[in-house]
Amino acid sequence: MLDLTRTTTALLNGLHDVDNAEAWASFYGRYVPIMIGVARRLGLSEADAQDAAQETLATFVKEYRENKYDRDRGRLRSWLLTILRTRVAGQYRARAVRKEQQGVTFVGGVPDEKTTSDAWDVERRRTILLQAIDELRKVSKTSDQSVHIFEMLARDNRSAQDVADELGLTAQDVYRAKSRVTQRLREVVTKIEHVYDAEE
Amino acid sequence: MDDVSLHLTDDDLLAEFGQVLREQTGQDAxxxxxxxxxxxxxxxxxxxxxxxxxxxxxxxxxxxxxxxxxxxALASDADRARFEREVELAAQxxxxxxxxxxxxxxxxxxxxxxxxxLVDGSRFDAFVTERFHADGLPSELQCREIVRLYLAVCDAIEYAHRRGVIHRDIKPGNVMVTDDGRPVVLDFGIAKSAGSERGTTKTGDFLGTLSYAAPEQLGGSPDLIDTRADVYALGVMLYEALTGARPSGSADMSIAEAIHNVTQNDARRASAINPAVSRDLDAVLRKALERNPAQRYQTAGQLRDELSNALTGKPVRAREHERAYLAKKYVVRHRVGILAGAGLLTLVLIASGFGVQSMIKARQASRFADVAGSLVTPIAGIDYETATPVEEVRDLEGLLDQISVDVGKRLDGYPRYEAPLRSTIGLAYLGMRKLVKAEVELREALRLWQSIPRANPVTLASAHHDLGRVLWFLAEYDEAELEYREALRLRTKHLGPENIETARSAHHLAATLQGKGAFNESEHLWQETIRIRRAILPESHPDIPNTLVGYGSFLQEVGRHAEASDLYADALTMISQISGNDDWRTARTSHGLGVCLIDLGEYAPARDLLDRALEVKLMHGDEYDTTRTRLALARLDLLEGVHLEQTLTTVSACVEQLSSSFGLEHPNTGEALVLEARLLLALDRPADAEASARLAIVAFESRWSNRSWRMGQASGVLAQTLIEQGRAAEAVEPAARSRTILMDVRDAGDRVRRESEDRATRLGLLAPVRP
Incomplete structure (x- = not known):
């Protein structure tokens, strides 16, 4: 579950304690999905991207524990990104090795800062939106269809009438559900954005 | 970043969500x-x-x-078959x-x-949070309601167990509560058969699941998992419902740390978090959350009955023999940290407002160690009902962190008072294997002692010795050597050569020199230590077999396996007479002898000894020690070629654990990586093996071990992975390197052997590299 109660700063303080499981879980939930997304955007497969994100986190933890992370020196995201870029480059290299075996020349390299930073922004937004909708799905009852209605409208690009017909509702019901969910989402998204902003 | 969402219209937001959701769907279609x-x-x-x-x-x-x-999700046909069988069972x-x-x-x-x-309702945790946690933690009455609700969950699990179905993945996400308040358990027997491997890499789910996994589920031995793992998970969920917190909070990012948490830390008492939790419930939860399955409730039915007793005020069996049991348990678990624990009580007193200054006035700072020592007895006899230290000990690291900062603030400028506290904190960290923190504290302690004019040289020697210990654990053998040498010099000068403390420094220096490959002096020191200890200690003192084990490891290192095994056998006889069969020292000795016998090719008795060692070590719960034995058994599996897949899983978990304790760039981790590489080779996965071998080389390169036989072995394995991938040209360099190193090591070993009192032994150094 996404923990909205703590800012990343409080979280980071919690990370000094290895046994502070909650802090670790929150940190993990907050940044690993973004890093996986960034790695995928940089061309890695899902599995490789997951590996790269895990390794990045491991390195981060190590350096963090050794007090190598200086809050005044740089933002959390650039620190994570620096590690991630190296890891992605490592995966490129590994892939290059595989390709060479197959007789294909593959040129690897380290992805540039701008590309990774842009990818971060996109992925961060994407992660936040997905977290928001997950949060809503999680707290709503099985019988509550409004999130589902919202998804039908959003994902499948369907008209309100169309959705209403399928579910046996009126178009008014669908509009109301849409407006309710949008409003809730807006709140949750803002809340999550704040949590991330506190550090970045 | 701006709050983008504030500037978007509803339709913009809808469109944005649409895209994200479509992308997500597109990913798995x-x-x-x-x-x-x-x-x-x-x-x-x-x-x-x-x-x-x-x-x-x-x-x-x-x-x-x-x-x-x-x-x-179902990778193999076997997975698929198992999945279908489980569904069939669950359907009944x-x-x-x-x-x-x-x-x-x-x-x-x-x-x-x-x-x-289709169950209409909310997830268990959402239901509990909404209903019972809205105004803070649940009240006593609400706790009772939660427990009443929970009886049905326990009953459901008991029902399934009686029909031979284990859930194996009980967690809040798998329990729903219907609108009319009926809990319903989902995913029976299904969740885990469906590719738990894959599940582990998915972030949220993995974390969620891990918090509810019983310690034995994390040990990589699926055979051990039975109904009691479900009992554990039931305990975790109830604990969380009552307190809003997870007992040992394993929702950690690294597998190794999560495993560490679940296997090493007992839960805080639930009532310490939510005072509305009754003592009886506390006791029931504690028993449900026992790390050792044998100590836990054996069935979900027992748990249900006990919860029901707690509700109705009947006596709860979990509280029988509370005191004696706890005292014993404490001593067993904290054998390593017992002295540190004593010092800790001193620290706890300080932290709880017992003024540092007044305390120091009351007792001379130089007597701090004595004060700490006198507190050992009260700790061992701790009383569950009234005493708080158990609680403090459980959250030791956080407390130590705080105290460390506190001591710095309050005692700045008083090195004579600060130094002993730094030593105590450092040793406490060391006992917990928090090596980096331990090093910081012990360095600081030494610096402080050195800054004091006319400091007691014996105390100074201890400071050097303690710093040496942490450096040794970190495999910083060069630095450790300097500290131990100074400790030995001071102790010899001020305590005399035939002294128990002096012998200890000699023992440690011998081990350090052995680690560095300075075999001649190492052997001399081992022999000297044995001589001194035999001279001054009573025959039944465990330090004597302990030294034999140390010298045994030396003989093993230089390839004198037969002599080593004789020595270990002697030591084992002695130590089991002194300490009994279930003692950790006995286990450590069995381990040493077991490893020796592997090298001598006597696999059956080796496995016997190692199995026995593992059993005892698991009971005593020192993680590093347990890992060593697991690795030895894994090596045996490799040599015998049995259940390699499973062994690989174990070894990979060991690598995780070691790299979390010692770092990736540590010879201990490196050794495990080499084993992993060899297993991967045996399983015909040379590309993966190459990665492990390369990491192992990085691990060895980072330290002293550049020229050790381990490096030679790692290079050899790397060469082999390359050859098997058809990259013979690349293999030339590591193969040559391996050969050079191993020849050098063999020559050095020969020299050592010739120079010491030589008995004919076979040279085992080249044995580990398999063709």
Whole structure:
């Protein structure tokens, strides 16, 4: 579950304690999905991207524990990104090795800062939106269809009438559900954005 | 970043969500799939293994929930068969609090699905939070309501257990509460058979699940998992419902740390977090959360009955023999840290407002160690009802962190007072294997002692010795050597050569020099230590066999396996007479002898000894020690070629654990990596093996071990992985390097042997590299 109660700063303080499981879980939930997304955007497969994100986190933890992370020196995201870029480059290299075996020349390299930073922004937004909708799905009852209605409208690009017909509702019901969910989402998204902003 | 969402219209936001959701769907294309006979309606939940979708079964005209597994969730035919068998078993369960499974099958696109009763309601945790945690933690009355609700969950699990079905993945996400307040358990026996491997890499799910996993589930031995693992998970969930916190909070990012938490830390008492939790409930939870399955409730039915007793005020069996049991347990668990623990009490007193200054006035600072020592007895006899230290000890590291900062602030400028506290904190960290923190504290302690004019040289010697210990653990042998030498010099000068403390420094210096490969001096010191200890200690003192074990490890290192095994056998006889068979020292000695016998090719007795060692070590719970034995057994598996897949899993978990304790760039981790590489080679996965071998080389390169036989071995394994991948040209360099190093080591070994009192032994150094 996404923990909205703590800012990343409080979280980071919690990370000094290895046994502070909650802090670790929150940190993990907050940044690993973004890093996986960034790695995928940089061309890695899902599995490789997951590996790269895990390794990045491991390195981060190590350096963090050794007090190598200086809050005044740089933002959390650039620190994570620096590690991630190296890891992605490592995966490129590994892939290059595989390709060479197959007789294909593959040129690897380290992805540039701008590309990774842009990818971060996109992925961060994407992660936040997905977290928001997950949060809503999680707290709503099985019988509550409004999130589902919202998804039908959003994902499948369907008209309100169309959705209403399928579910046996009126178009008014669908509009109301849409407006309710949008409003809730807006709140949750803002809340999550704040949590991330506190550090970045 | 701005709050983008504030500037967007509803439709913009809708469009943005639309894109994100489509992308997500596109990634696994699950929702485009079709299942004959069903109309898929809407997504209810998405997790690591798959998606749960509300659907309508056309033949029976009923709403159902479909769990659709993602591609690859069932990797092999065996997985698939097991999955189907489990579904079949689960489908036979009929209980009001167990979700009814209708059927399973395959979608048009070949994905596995399960169709089951659609439960209208909320997740257990959401339900509890909304109903009972709205105004802070639940009150006493609310706790009772939660427990009453929970009885049904326990009953459901008990029902399944009686029919031979273990859930294995009990967690809040798998328990729903219907609108009329009926809890329903989902995913019986299914969750874990469906590719738990894959599940582990999915972030949220993995974390969620891990918090509820019993310690034995994390040990990589699936055979050990039985109904008691479910009991543990039930305990975790109830604990969380009552306190809002997880008992040992394993929801950690690294597998190793999570495992460490679950296997090493006992839970805080629930009532310490929520005072509304009764003592009886406390005791029941504690018993449900026992790390050792044998100490836990054996069935969910027992747990249910005890909870029911707690509700009705009947006596709870979990509280029988409380005192004696706890005292014993404490001593067993904290054998390493017992002295540190004593010092800790001093620290706790300080932290709890017992003024540092007044305390120091009351007792001379130089007597701090004595004060600490006198507190050992009260700790061992601790009383569960009244005393707080158990609680403090449980959260030791956080407390130490605080105290460390505090001591710095309050005692700045008083090195004479600060130094002993730094030593105590450092040793406490060391006992917990928090090596980096321990090093910082012990360095600071030494610096402080050195800054004091006319400091007691014996105390100064201890400071050097203690710093040496942490450096040794960190494999910083060069630096450790300097500290031990200074400690030995000071102790010899001020305590005399035939002294117990002096012998200790000699022992440690011998081990350090052995680590560095300075074999001549190392052997001399080992022999000297044995001589001194025999001269000054009573025959039944465990330090004597302990030294024999140390010298045994030396003989092993230089390839004198036969002599080593004689020595270990002697030591084992002695130590089991002194300490009994279930003692950790005995286990450590059995381990040493076991490893020796592997080198001598006597696999059967070796396995026997190692199994026995592992059993005892598991009971005593020192993680590093246990890992060493696991690795030795894994090596045996490799040599005998038995259950390699499973062994690989174990070894990989060991690598994780070691790299979390010692760092990736540590010879201990490196050794495990070499073993991993060899297993991967044996399993015909040379590319993966190459990665492990390269990491191992990095681990060895980072330290002293550049020229050790381990490096030679790692290079040899690397060469082999390259050859098997058809990259012979690249293999030339590591192969040559391996050969050079191993020849050098062999020559050095020969020299050592010639120079010491030589008995004919076979040279085992080249043995580990298999063709």
């Amino acid at each position: 699950v929702c485009d799939d079709r299942i004959p006979g069903y109309r898929l309606e809407r997504e209810l939940h998405r997790g690591g293994q798959g998606v749960v979708i509300a659907a309508y079964q056309q033949t029976t005209k009923r709403p159902v929930a479909i769990k659709l597994l993602l591609d690859g 369960l009929r209980h009001p609090s167990i979700v009814t499974v209708h059927e399973s099958g395959t979608t048009r696109q070949g994905r596995q699905y399960i169709s089951m009763e």
